[in-house]
Amino acid sequence: MSVLVKEPAIIWTDVGAVTDIPRRGARRVPSPLGDIAVFRTGDGEVFALMDVCPHKGGPLSQGIVHGRSVTCPLHGRVIELATGEATGADRGSGCAPVVPLEVREGRLLLGLASR
Amino acid sequence: MMTEKLVVIGNGMAGCRAVEEILARDPGRYEITIFGAEPRVNYNRIMLSPVLAGEKTFDDIVINDAAWYADNGIVLHAGRAVLAIDRARKVVEAEGGLSVPYDKLILACGSDPIRLPLPGADLKGVVTFRDLDDVGEMVRAADVGGEAVVIGGGLLGLEAAYGLARRGMKATVVHLMDVLMERQLDSAAGFLLTQALTERGVETVLSAQSEAILGQDGVVSGLKLKDGRVLPCSILVMAVGIRPNTALATAAGLATGRGVIVDDQMRTDDPAIYAVGECAEHRGIAYGLVAPIWDMCRTLAGALTGDAGAAYAGSHLSTRLKVSGVDVFSAGNFAGGEGCEDIVFRDAGRGVYKRVVLAGGKVTGAVLFGDAADGGWYFDLMRQAADVTAIRETLIFGQAITEGLSGLDPSSAVAAMADDQEICGCNGVCKGQITSAIASQGLTTLDAVRGVTKASASCGSCTPLVEKLLKLTLGDGFQAQTGPAAVCKCTHHGHDPVRRAIVAQELKSMPAVMQALEWTTPDGCASCRPALNYYLLCAWPGDYRDDKQSRFINERAHANIQKDGTYSVVPRMWGGMTTPAELRAIADVADKFAIPAVKVTGGQRIDLLGVKKDDLPAVWADLNAAGMVSGHAYAKGLRTVKTCVGSEWCRFGTQDSTGLGIRLEKFMWGSWTPAKVKLGVSGCPRNCAEATCKDVGVVCVDSGYEIHVGGAAGLHIRGTEVLTKVATEDEAVWTICALVQLYREQGWYLERIYKWMDRVGLAAIQDALADDADRRALYDRFAYSQRFSRIDPWAERVAGRHAEEFNPLSRRLEFAPA
Numbered sequence: 001m002s003v004l005v006k007e008p009a010i011i012w013t014d015v016g017a018v019t020d021i022p023r024r025g026a027r028r029v030p031s032p033l034g035d036i037a038v039f040r041t042g043d044g045e046v047f048a049l050m051d052v053c054p055h056k057g058g059p060l061s062q063g064i065v066h067g068r069s070v071t072c073p074l075h076g077r078v079i080e081l082a083t084g085e086a087t088g089a090d091r092g093s094g095c096a097p098v099v100p101l102e103v104r105e106g107r108l109l110l111g112l113a114s115r
Numbered sequence: 116m117m118t119e120k121l122v123v124i125g126n127g128m129a130g131c132r133a134v135e136e137i138l139a140r141d142p143g144r145y146e147i148t149i150f151g152a153e154p155r156v157n158y159n160r161i162m163l164s165p166v167l168a169g170e171k172t173f174d175d176i177v178i179n180d181a182a183w184y185a186d187n188g189i190v191l192h193a194g195r196a197v198l199a200i201d202r203a204r205k206v207v208e209a210e211g212g213l214s215v216p217y218d219k220l221i222l223a224c225g226s227d228p229i230r231l232p233l234p235g236a237d238l239k240g241v242v243t244f245r246d247l248d249d250v251g252e253m254v255r256a257a258d259v260g261g262e263a264v265v266i267g268g269g270l271l272g273l274e275a276a277y278g279l280a281r282r283g284m285k286a287t288v289v290h291l292m293d294v295l296m297e298r299q300l301d302s303a304a305g306f307l308l309t310q311a312l313t314e315r316g317v318e319t320v321l322s323a324q325s326e327a328i329l330g331q332d333g334v335v336s337g338l339k340l341k342d343g344r345v346l347p348c349s350i351l352v353m354a355v356g357i358r359p360n361t362a363l364a365t366a367a368g369l370a371t372g373r374g375v376i377v378d379d380q381m382r383t384d385d386p387a388i389y390a391v392g393e394c395a396e397h398r399g400i401a402y403g404l405v406a407p408i409w410d411m412c413r414t415l416a417g418a419l420t421g422d423a424g425a426a427y428a429g430s431h432l433s434t435r436l437k438v439s440g441v442d443v444f445s446a447g448n449f450a451g452g453e454g455c456e457d458i459v460f461r462d463a464g465r466g467v468y469k470r471v472v473l474a475g476g477k478v479t480g481a482v483l484f485g486d487a488a489d490g491g492w493y494f495d496l497m498r499q500a501a502d503v504t505a506i507r508e509t510l511i512f513g514q515a516i517t518e519g520l521s522g523l524d525p526s527s528a529v530a531a532m533a534d535d536q537e538i539c540g541c542n543g544v545c546k547g548q549i550t551s552a553i554a555s556q557g558l559t560t561l562d563a564v565r566g567v568t569k570a571s572a573s574c575g576s577c578t579p580l581v582e583k584l585l586k587l588t589l590g591d592g593f594q595a596q597t598g599p600a601a602v603c604k605c606t607h608h609g610h611d612p613v614r615r616a617i618v619a620q621e622l623k624s625m626p627a628v629m630q631a632l633e634w635t636t637p638d639g640c641a642s643c644r645p646a647l648n649y650y651l652l653c654a655w656p657g658d659y660r661d662d663k664q665s666r667f668i669n670e671r672a673h674a675n676i677q678k679d680g681t682y683s684v685v686p687r688m689w690g691g692m693t694t695p696a697e698l699r700a701i702a703d704v705a706d707k708f709a710i711p712a713v714k715v716t717g718g719q720r721i722d723l724l725g726v727k728k729d730d731l732p733a734v735w736a737d738l739n740a741a742g743m744v745s746g747h748a749y750a751k752g753l754r755t756v757k758t759c760v761g762s763e764w765c766r767f768g769t770q771d772s773t774g775l776g777i778r779l780e781k782f783m784w785g786s787w788t789p790a791k792v793k794l795g796v797s798g799c800p801r802n803c804a805e806a807t808c809k810d811v812g813v814v815c816v817d818s819g820y821e822i823h824v825g826g827a828a829g830l831h832i833r834g835t836e837v838l839t840k841v842a843t844e845d846e847a848v849w850t851i852c853a854l855v856q857l858y859r860e861q862g863w864y865l866e867r868i869y870k871w872m873d874r875v876g877l878a879a880i881q882d883a884l885a886d887d888a889d890r891r892a893l894y895d896r897f898a899y900s901q902r903f904s905r906i907d908p909w910a911e912r913v914a915g916r917h918a919e920e921f922n923p924l925s926r927r928l929e930f931a932p933a
Contacts, residue, residue: 010933011930011933013930015925015928016925021919021924022663022664023664024638024665027924028923028924029923030923030926031928031930031932032929035923036928036932042301042302042637042638043449044294044297048932050932057680058678059676059680062668062671062680063641063668064641064644064645064664064667064668065664066638066641066644067457067638073668073676074678076641082454099932100932100933110928110932111932112928112929112932112933113930113931
């Protein structure tokens with residue numbers, strides 16, 4: 001017998017304008033699962049990750065953003081913004097979960113689960 | 116076969132190119148009528164910029180003159196507007212009661228420039244930049260002279276501003292974003308463009324919002340910005356984008372979105388009506404550049420001449436800026452996301468910046484500044500989705516070098532070159548000359564080769580080849596020749612050359628340093644950016660604007676981050692002295708914000724631990740109210756001045772060590788240094804302030820003040836060395852400030868004083884401070900810098916500065932991330 005599993009619908013939630021985040025910077029968005037870090041690179045690209053370094057839980061939103069990476073403020077792990085993965089020698093040592101993010105007409109929309 | 120009637124609405128680039136393409140395929144097939152809104156023959160609209168700049172005349176940019184229309188039997192109604200399309204009767208109705216029947220109709224109505232609905236937008240002298248009439252109005256304004264303002268820092272806006280500047284006006288571009296041409300350029304290229312335009316008399320105002328256009332007697336007189344600034348002008352150009360012209364199509368009931376919607380054959384939802392160019396919308400995209408228009412016209416002509424296979428699949432886009440002497444090219448996407456890789460090449464001598472973005476072995480984007488000759492080549496590689504893995508090493512040097520070496524790995528390619536093959540085109544130096552110079556004169560560095568042979572000494576584009584020759588000729592000996600460690604992976608320069616260049620070349624911003632020193636990344640990394648930020652701040656006090664995004668979090672947040680993401684707050688206690696009122700205020704703050712831990716530090720202060728980031732400004736506000744300022748316990752800068760109670764209280768005290776400590780701290784606080792600086796002042800050789808393990812220490816004696824330097828009590832334990840002894844308190848202050856300034860100017864970022872001293876030697880430091888005039892000059896530079904540094908960063912943030920650093924982006928979300 002097959003069971004129909006209903007996928008939770010994604011709710012796209014406006015959390016601000018792209019330009020609210022400084023270039024090479026990040027802002028925090030509090031959520032029931034902890035802070036979400038929303039990053040903006042020097043090229044103006046944006047990414048969202050859970051604000052937790054895979055190493056010791058450091059708040060990635062507080063790190064220095066360079067290229068398409070952020071350096072964790074606690075111990076200097078370099079995390080790739082697109083995947084949340086540690087880079088270089090630390091590759092494969094864990095991952096900050098990626099949060100769905102879309103940009104529509106300059107606004108930042110985070111993808112949230114309805115349940 | 117009977118001739119069909121073809122009517123084209125639009126005598127611009129799209130309309131006429133479509134006709135040309137049709138004539139080329141099947142000259143006799145149609146009897147052609149063209150309507151044009153402008154009262155003139157077809158001209159090359161994208162060349163209006165050179166006409167404005169006075170570099171071309173209208174005649175130069177005419178594509179099809181009157182004879183072309185006559186020779187091809189085309190009826191041109193120029194300057195006669197089309198009023199309606201009667202689809203039922205298949206007739207176009209125009210001004211003056213003219214009705215022209217069609218079998219096939221092409222809409223090539225182009226687009227209208229967007230006019231911002233600002234107050235004063237209808238004043239005389241407010242123009243757009245679209246057609247020859249606009250150019251005429253700008254030229255007339257320029258003939259009178261004065262100031263011009265252009266709103267919009269995109270391609271067209273910059274070309275307009277450049278043209279007006281060329282005609283002698285003082286032109287200013289006002290741009291909403293923080294980077295010029297931000298859709299096409301990255302910030303490194305945008306910076307170079309801003310600089311190049313300034314050199315050509317075009318000022319730029321970035322991140323600027325326009326509020327109102329000001330006028331006098333119905334004529335424009337200036338632009339008012341949201342921040343209150345007013346830019347005076349006698350002509351104002353709006354170049355903020357275009358909107359496809361769909362009015363006729365909509366009135367005729369054709370399907371429209373942003374533009375007139377067409378299928379892959381450029382057909383609208385009426386099979387007799389087609390649309391091309393800027394008025395058309397294909398697969399959701401309305402194009403505003405010329406290359407896609409040519410593609411569309413080819414397809415359309417095929418479709419109208421019986422080619423069943425003609426289909427348009429959309430276009431890749433590339434952009435070139437038409438400003439004389441400023442070579443700018445951009446194509447594709449440089450913000451590529453996952454798995455992207457940047458290759459960056461800079462040549463400071465020629466002002467070149469090139470960035471090619473690869474993803475999965477293919478070129479996905481390119482930004483070229485200063486030398487855009489290879490733009491077309493990168494664009495072709497991109498369109499063909501060619502695998503460039505094999506040519507990755509040389510890709511950034513362009514087509515000529517890459518194809519010259521094709522099939523060979525770069526080193527063996529160089530090895531395989533004949534001795535008489537030219538390496539340096541600028542100076543005519545062949546491979547053999549270089550290799551024999553290396554061998555016969557024992558050259559081991561690039562600079563030495565440049566000095567002897569001149570190879571790569573001019574434009575520098577053959578530098579990688581010369582380096583490969585060095586490597587080939589010397590083998591491992593070349594590697595051994597590298598100097599002090601590079602600042603980081605973004606550059607091969609060490610700290611000293613970077614610091615020297617900043618001063619000597621008067622580099623005053625981070626992009627300027629990265630270009631002048633040929634950084635190999637677009638915008639640096641977490642290692643070099645904080646270092647450069649410090650070096651610039653030290654070299655140009657009061658001039659350089661601190662880049663907070665290049666600061667480690669502690670210096671950005673002005674508090675120390677803890678393992679759980681909370682912060683610690685340490686107010687300054689001058690010389691370790693405090694008062695009951697300060698202690699009460701600290702206790703009140705700890706209670707009010709439920710601060711979990713309060714600790715006495717080793718530097719004679721009090722640390723409040725576990726403060727939430729959002730609370731920092733409020734905590735500081737209360738501490739400020741009690742007269743306390745930041746203790747900079749987080750800074751690569753002056754931290755504490757530890758003192759003993761000295762002659763004021765102590766029965767052994769020889770001098771007022773507390774007073775001297777407070778005086779030093781009040782003068783030196785807020786200064787940024789390569790690494791943290793801690794001071795200690797002891798009132799007698801019993802040394803209760805532990806001055807002999809501080810970065811700088813003072814040990815008071817009966818006859819004066821011993822000044823110590825280079826102690827450490829952290830990772831390494833080091834006793835200080837005695838720098839000198841002075842007789843008066845004033846001399847002690849001058850000497851210490853001069854010493855710290857010397858360290859500020861010479862130290863490498865993150866290098867503590869004791870390491871700096873190990874590197875340069877105590878004797879060299881003593882020498883530098885020995886001469887009164889030298890010492891005085893160092894002291895004066897420190898004092899000047901302090902005029903901009905003794906500002907409490909907490910008070911600034913309490914007043915609202917950088918609020919975005921402390922506030923969350925949005926309120927708390929109700930749902931968890933998907």
